[in-house]
Amino acid sequence: MNTLILIALTLLAGALLTPILIHRAYRAPRIQEHRSPADLGLPYRAVRIPTANGKRLFAWFIPLPEGIKNGPAVAVIHGWGGNAGHMLPFASLLHHEGYAVLLLDARNHGNSDDDSFSSMPRFAEDLEHGLDWLGHQPRIDPQRLCLLGHSVGAAAALLVASRRQDLACVISIAAFAHPVEMMRRQMRSHHIPYLPIGWLVLRYIERTIKANFDDIAPCNTIRQGSCPVLLVHGEEDESVPLADAQRIYANRLDDRVELLLLPETGHDSREAISTHGGSLLAFLRRNAEGLPIAMGRRDAG
Incomplete structure (x- = not known):
């Protein structure tokens, strides 16, 4: 039972933290005009x-x-x-x-x-x-x-x-x-596996921006x-x-x-x-x- 609870808590923590981590990873650096x-x-x-x-x-x-x-x-x-x-x-x-x-x-x-x-x-x-x-x-x-x-x-x-x-x-x-190919190149450069992590990240981004990657x-x-x-x-x-x-x-x-x-x-x-x-x-x-x-x-x- 304790093992099941630990797994459930881990999955919940991942579900809560994943959007935060994705937003942080894809946050644009703000550079002021000089x-x-x-x-x-x-x-x-x-x-x-x-x-x-x-x-x-x-x-x-x-x-x-x-x-x-x-x-x-x-x-x-x-x-x-x-x-x-x-x-x-x-x-x-x-x-x-x-x-x-x-x-x-x-x-x-x-x-x-x-x-x-x-x-x-x-x-x-x-x-x-x-x-x-x-x-x-x-x-x-x-x-x-x-x-x-x-x-x-x-x-x-x-x-x-x-x-x-x-x-x-x-x-x-x-x-x-x-955009999918561009982001997959970025993931490979950081040694992030496409399946399942990369695929899930792309689906989350697609839902967040409310646009289908093929359409744009x-x-x-x-x-x-x-x-x-x-x-x-x-x-x-x-x-x-x-x-x-x-x-x-x-x-x-x-x-x-x-x-x-x-x-x-x-x-x-x-x-x-x-x-x-x-x-x-x-x-x-x-x-x-x-x-x-x-x-x-x-x-x-």
């Missing part, structure tokens, strides 16, 4: 944007260059544990080309509000709220809104694109192909979008293998999806923006139709 657009000589204002669950997002809004009316805009979101400051190199590139830019902090990141947990679908929720806010700003053409995301933010951008019909285009940088996987959502997409991936990415980008690309339905591979580049492709920035701008020029010519435009490529 730079601002002012450090790059960019005009900006800090804004707070309402998002889901009554929370507010911190963001930097960099308006269109003077003299441009009804111009295009790009909403930009970082990856897991990142913040708006990490995406500043893209802001400089885009602003000098004649775009307005919104650099977002996802919930639980940077200076945005805390929430119960972070997930890729919540990144997508935050990106959508930022996108809606951006489309209502003066001088911005709501028909020429674009998204740019990195890593988890890239997967979120593809998820948003699968749900909306009002996007001009999306740039996805270093997106994983499927970039290798599947790429088939549901209606706008042009540029998949960018470093050939030496050790966090998200190059094969993930190739799998997403292989699942495309038509030639609206393009693949740009970056040689000698790892997961953080910001380091290579001086060499691939021109390709990003060329993609935007093709798809944000009617891009006005700004005085002093430079070719970043």
Whole structure:
């Protein structure tokens, strides 16, 4: 009898502790911004944007260059544990080309509000709220809104694109192909067996985020979008293998999806923006139709 009671208590303790341990293991590190657009000589204002669950997002809004009316805009979101400051190199590139830019902090990141947990679908929720806010700003053409995301933010951008019909285009940088495969790679790196522990963890996460992994996987959502997409991936990415980008690309339905591979580049492709920035701008020029010519435009490529 004592043995049965001990087993029962052990199972109960495991059931109670497992959610706590999972939330702790997948909690995003909060890193504050250490730079601002002012450090790059960019005009900006800090804004707070309402998002889901009554929370507010911190963001930097960099308006269109003077003299441009009804111009295009790009909403930009970082990856897991990142913040708006990490995406500043893209802001400089885009602003000098004649775009307005919104650099977002996802919930639980940077200076945005805390929430119960972070997930890729919540990144997508935050990106959508930022996108809606951006489309209502003066001088911005709501028909020429674009998204740019990195890593988890890239997967979120593809998820948003699968749900909306009002996007001009999306740039996805270093997106994983499927969340299950990504998390199984992480488990293997920590020597966590998939059966039964890993399988149970994935089922718990799926229930918590209220989304089926297959439904939100970039290798599947790429088939549901209606706008042009540029998949960018470093050939030496050790966090998200190059094969993930190739799998997403292989699942495309038509030639609206393009693949740009970056040689000698790892997961953080910001380091290579001086060499691939021109390709990003060329993609935007093709798809944000009617891009006005700004005085002093430079070719970043």
